[in-house]
Amino acid sequence: MQMSIPIVFLGIIVSSLVIADHVVYGFKPNDNDIIDASVLTERIGSNRTIKVDIKGDGDYKSVQQAINSVPNGNSQWIIIHVRKGIYREKLHIPKEKQYIFMRGNGKGKTHIVWDRCSDNNTDSATLRVDASNFVAFGISFKNNANIGLPYEIQNEKQSVAALVGGDKVAFYHCAFYSAHNTLFDYKGRHFYDDCYIQGSIDFIFGRARSIFHRCEIFVVSDDRVEIGGSITAQSRESADEKSGLVFVEGRVYGVGGVYLGRAKGAYSRVIFAKTYLSKTIVPQGWTNWSYHGTVKNLYQAEYKCYGPGSYTANRAPWALQLDEKEVAPFMSLDFIDGAEWLPAHRLLKA
Ligand SMILES: *[C@@H]1O[C@H](CO)[C@@H](O)[C@H](O)[C@H]1NC(C)=O
Numbered sequence: 001m002q003m004s005i006p007i008v009f010l011g012i013i014v015s016s017l018v019i020a021d022h023v024v025y026g027f028k029p030n031d032n033d034i035i036d037a038s039v040l041t042e043r044i045g046s047n048r049t050i051k052v053d054i055k056g057d058g059d060y061k062s063v064q065q066a067i068n069s070v071p072n073g074n075s076q077w078i079i080i081h082v083r084k085g086i087y088r089e090k091l092h093i094p095k096e097k098q099y100i101f102m103r104g105n106g107k108g109k110t111h112i113v114w115d116r117c118s119d120n121n122t123d124s125a126t127l128r129v130d131a132s133n134f135v136a137f138g139i140s141f142k143n144n145a146n147i148g149l150p151y152e153i154q155n156e157k158q159s160v161a162a163l164v165g166g167d168k169v170a171f172y173h174c175a176f177y178s179a180h181n182t183l184f185d186y187k188g189r190h191f192y193d194d195c196y197i198q199g200s201i202d203f204i205f206g207r208a209r210s211i212f213h214r215c216e217i218f219v220v221s222d223d224r225v226e227i228g229g230s231i232t233a234q235s236r237e238s239a240d241e242k243s244g245l246v247f248v249e250g251r252v253y254g255v256g257g258v259y260l261g262r263a264k265g266a267y268s269r270v271i272f273a274k275t276y277l278s279k280t281i282v283p284q285g286w287t288n289w290s291y292h293g294t295v296k297n298l299y300q301a302e303y304k305c306y307g308p309g310s311y312t313a314n315r316a317p318w319a320l321q322l323d324e325k326e327v328a329p330f331m332s333l334d335f336i337d338g339a340e341w342l343p344a345h346r347l348l349k350a
């Protein structure tokens with residue numbers, strides 16, 4: 001362990017020099033290329049905006065009413081602008097209502113809050129997106145259910161902040177708050193850019209194909225589990241399934257000890273690349289707790305992570321440290337076919 005520290009750092013320095021000009025395809029924007037509300041609005045090019053204002057100075061006071069006003073079968077982008085405020089609502093975007101761009105005033109200003117906990121993840125979700133072609137900017141989604149405390153009856157239940165089940169869904173500068181099962185990344189191709197995700201147990205889970213770019217992951221402690229919770233629980237079931245969770249250039253920190261991931265499917269696939277890992281990541285890194293199959297098909301991998309939680313000496317025996325060639329397919333927006341559908345393309349600058 002002691003010996004490996006300087007070697008790890010040396011490795012980072014040497015390999016970043018070697019690959020600096022090409023592996024980073026898709027992930028090296030210029031510093032001034034910030035994707036903000038106006039860039040997204042311009043790229044999406046919608047000519048229809050529905051305003052939601054909790055104080056009454058808009059078309060609707062409720063976000064769900066605005067969603068309901070989008071015609072089924074819609075095929076032109078519609079902006080639902082949600083002004084600042086705390087909206088106590090449980091939102092559902094049904095699959096018939098596509099091409100919604102839900103634009104908030106910033107994740108510290110526009111909040112959607114509900115507090116359902118349930119045995120049923122779907123039923124608990126504060127935001128449920130079944131529609132494809134959905135984009136959100138600058139909104140916090142929170143499940144405020146009172147769980148995560150020891151010896152409480154609700155602890156057997158789930159409290160999802162967002163369930164993302166549509167295809168081609170992107171969140172920019174959004175936040176997701178809960179404890180247990182925060183982000184149900186259910187299915188489809190997804191992109192999370194500059195988002196904040198908080199939780200304790202299995203808090204990013206599902207079977208989607210997703211890139212989390214520059215996201216901040218904050219671990220809150222949970223006294224219910226002796227072994228420590230897990231950030232991810234990914235459910236890929238077979239070798240030809242394209243799902244997987246890729247974290248690039250983010251930061252992981254928080255309270256207590258957690259695993260990067262636990263296997264939920266036999267081919268569970270999660271990659272943390274170039275991510276800061278604080279000491280909240282336990283040395284073993286990954287766990288097969290509650291998964292009883294062979295570990296040989298698990299793809300629980302890291303690439304050039306750094307920080308005190310990144311030392312690999314005591315990692316689970318099946319955990320992978322990728323090299324430049326192995327990580328390349330995950331370091332490109334092609335993993336989610338992003339060039340075809342993401343509204344903002346700054347990341348595609350080489
Ligand atoms: C909005 O733009 C679409 C095409 O992008 C067009 O079909 C529609 O007529 C426009 N609506 C208005 C009100 O300009």
Ligand SMILES: *[C@@H]1O[C@H](CO)[C@@H](O)[C@H](O)[C@H]1NC(C)=O
Binds near residue numbers: 120121122123
């Ligand atoms: C879970 O909740 C959803 C949404 O309320 C519902 O449609 C579904 O039938 C529920 N599933 C089960 C197994 O109860």
Ligand SMILES: *[C@@H]1O[C@H](CO)[C@@H](O)[C@H](O)[C@H]1NC(C)=O
Binds near residue numbers: 288289292293295317
């Ligand atoms: C986890 O994997 C190891 C092999 O590395 C195996 O010995 C152990 O039994 C597995 N645990 C479970 C719960 O399957």
